[in-house]
Amino acid sequence: MTRRVVVTGMAGLSPIGADWPAARAQLLARRNGVVTKPEWAGLEGLQSLLGAPVRDFARPAHYGRKKVRTMGRVSLLATRATELALADAGLIDSPVLGDGSTGIAYGSTSGSPPAIEQYARQITVNKTLSGVTAAQYIQFMSHTVAANLAQFFGVRGRLIPTCSACTSSSQGIGYAYEAVKYGAQDVMIAGGAEELHLLCAAVFDIMFATSTRNDVPENTPRPFDRARDGLVVGEGAGTLILESLDHARRRNAPIVAELIGWATNCDGLHVVNPSVDGMQAVMRAALADARLDPDQIDFVNAHGTATEVGDRAESQATHAVFERAVPITSLKSYLGHTLGACGALEAWLGINMQREGWQAPNLNLTEVDPECAPLDYLTDVRDMPVRYWMSNNFAFGGVNTSLVFGPPP
16 A cells, blocks of 8 residues: 655755845846856866855754764755755644654765865875864765764664766755655655855866856856857755655645656666656656656656756656657756755745746746757746646766656545
């Protein structure tokens, strides 16, 4: 027997705002969160000086030092987003957090880069353990975010760290969905986070995948656009609280959406090149899990990183599945590529837009790349009643994810 899974709370800290009203204003004004990072100019060979930070974020004053000594910025972002989401769901200080019925599925691309940097420098360059602390390892271990969330909120259910780069948070949401759907947990804290750092930007810069429009950050990234020149790395954190429908109704919880389908797969072909076949397969599997036909999907949130090979492959896979010009937008044109946080942030924004009956356009899309498939690429804010919508994310390693959301039951 399976259970229906609903979203009862959510929150996001993003480059375009740390709450929905702020993010909404930026989406409607068609403004992105990309800035120039002149401090990165000291790295020889780096071409892109662009990033999308969460602005004015600092450790909340009520977070005690003992609670945060094992947290880098990535864990602090995740903790604050989760605190806000739990409050939204009416679960702050609830006994269900610690009675074993609540679990966590949460990820990031890596731990906190500054902790990695400091630890490695002291040991391998300075050849000393002076200044190295045990807390530094906790800050940069791969499951730092999930572990710190469990410690901070006293969660005693299952802990699922999802560290799969750009699909970290969408896998977090998907595995949380399965935990609730199949009765392993009543409540799951799900999502992902990422911390902006030069290390992350350099990875893509080495592969010539980053935008170099350093003087006009407002004009990039440009997903699906003929004149795009690469992605921009961002940061943030997004958290969804998932519950079984029965559990949510028993406590009269607010229900903002239903998660009705999900799938993940692996291409098994190439570590970095996308596969049209793999993307198609994951979308079809999510539709099958949701028991929906392709023509029942009203809108698609694209991964849309603004890389030539990625945009083309994704658009072709999407058209092959839907066989029509399905409406589609990439929110990375506003957020940059927030890596481990992107799936959760896009779910948070997408659910809010669904509730209000409109969709944001692709920013900076002036001429669609003729090699991209013929889809309905939104270029203006569109009033749009959406019942069912799909959100797709893809990662290095050939990891593909697809989530299908619907309205509250």
